Amino acid sequence: MNDECDVLFYVLDQLDEKSLKRFRFYLSGASSVDGLKPIPNGTLTSDVTDTVEKLLQTYGKENSLKIVKEILCKIGLNSLAVEVDNWMKRKDRYMNQMVESDEYQDWMRVSERHKAAMKKRFEYVCEGTVEGKKSKLNKIYTTLQNVRGRCEGVNTEHEIMEIEPQSRSLKWQDTEFDFNDLFSHRSWSKGNTKTVLTEGIGGIGKTVYIHKFILDWAEGKSNQHINFVFLLPFRKLNSIKDEQCSLLKLLQKLYPELEDLKDQRAFEHCKVMFIFDGLDESQLKFNFENTSQTVDKEITNLIEGTALPSAKIWITSRPAASRQIPSEYINQVIEAQGFTGPQKEEYFRKNLNDMSLAEKVIKHMKSIKSLFIMCHMPLFCWILATVCTNLDRTGRWSSQEFPTTLTEMLIHFLFVQINVKNKKQYNKYEDNKLELLKRHNRR
Ligand SMILES: Nc1ncnc2c1ncn2[C@@H]1O[C@H](COP(=O)(O)OP(=O)(O)OP(=O)(O)O)[C@@H](O)[C@H]1O
Ligand SMILES: [Mg+2]
Structure with a gap:
């Protein structure tokens, strides 16, 4: 046996x-x-x-x-x-x-190498900011709110209603939630949660949260009982989904530090976690009956638990797409809810180097209700920070041009982004919007 x-x-x-x-x-x-x-x-x-x-x-x-x-x-x-x-x-x-055994010690060496490589990979975030600068994830990371359970009865009358937490009739089993508890050593040995799904609308911070989870692990701050953590974004898997490829080969393709591993047994004897990010972008066919040897099937086997049954699986998805995976394969659903009020303020203090600008932005955000509501979405905080930095830099903060509606804000954001391209080409910012658009259209 x-x-x-x-x-x-x-x-x-x-x-x-x-x-x-x-x-x-x-x-x-x-x-x-x-x-x-x-x-x-x-x-x-x-x-x-x-x-x-x-x-x-x-x-x-x-x-x-x-x-x-x-x-x-x-x-x-x-x-x-x-x-x-x-x-x-x-x-x-x-x-x-x-x-x-020597074999196990070898696996541990590969695990350490993998950890170091993951630290390097996730230490910085590239946010496509105005200056195209890289920021340290630990510096900009602001805590997000996660809630256990699934949301029911979302009010769909208006997009703001949809994202404003108070406007929904929520049926949550629990309140605040930390992933480090879910994958803790104790819960791992109990073995009753294998697969977790994080649901959340676009821009709510699912990917950044995962990166922070991985970085904390790779820096030795949490979950040290886990030997390997693999992030497999569906966007990456789409391009290789039909290839004939064993799980080990697939992982070695994405994680070159595993090249010394001779066979997959390491993963059966170690604690391994697979994180699948962006189910909504997946073009994989989750055919739980199929028996082919494609990447598609390897992933299905992992989720189903027929391959590496002891591995933990964490999947993220926008809500509409998450039902591609039958609910019997999901043990826990966690909703990513974005920032609470104080976390919105913390975001600007952490992300804007200029403290007086940060305070100005916070004051402005609080003074316009729609802005304040939208800022529960980290992506929107980033847009607001980008726009405000630009207005401050060009000395137009207090002028008539300051965007007050959401539409104006997004239009201004678009101009800031086009200007980034313009600066790369002409090495200067163009503040005349008409001129900027003309140049953009010529290309
Ligand atoms: N915890 C955080 N701290 C600081 N900034 C954050 C945080 N979470 C998200 N952001 C900002 O919001 C942006 C969008 O976040 P992210 O890409 O994680 O969203 P997402 O939920 O994965 O969206 P999608 O469904 O489109 O993949 C990030 O690029 C970053 O600028
Ligand atoms: Mg994402």
């Missing part, structure tokens, strides 16, 4: 009809293993394969065996319980030897 799945089938295949019935009875009601929930009555069929699948989905591999062992004792099948126990002990011994 190679893995937990084999043991589960071995045990259940030995039970006669009466024992199986009693086994399911205990499974659906009375397990006392360390806070684990019972499987709801009525969701278990008499089919053994279904029962094994349900066990693995609900509890994960290790906990399934613990529960099975306990129930076997309860229904008087002690010798079978001892067999399960012996298998678990053998596996523990094997794992301990594994950790001391």
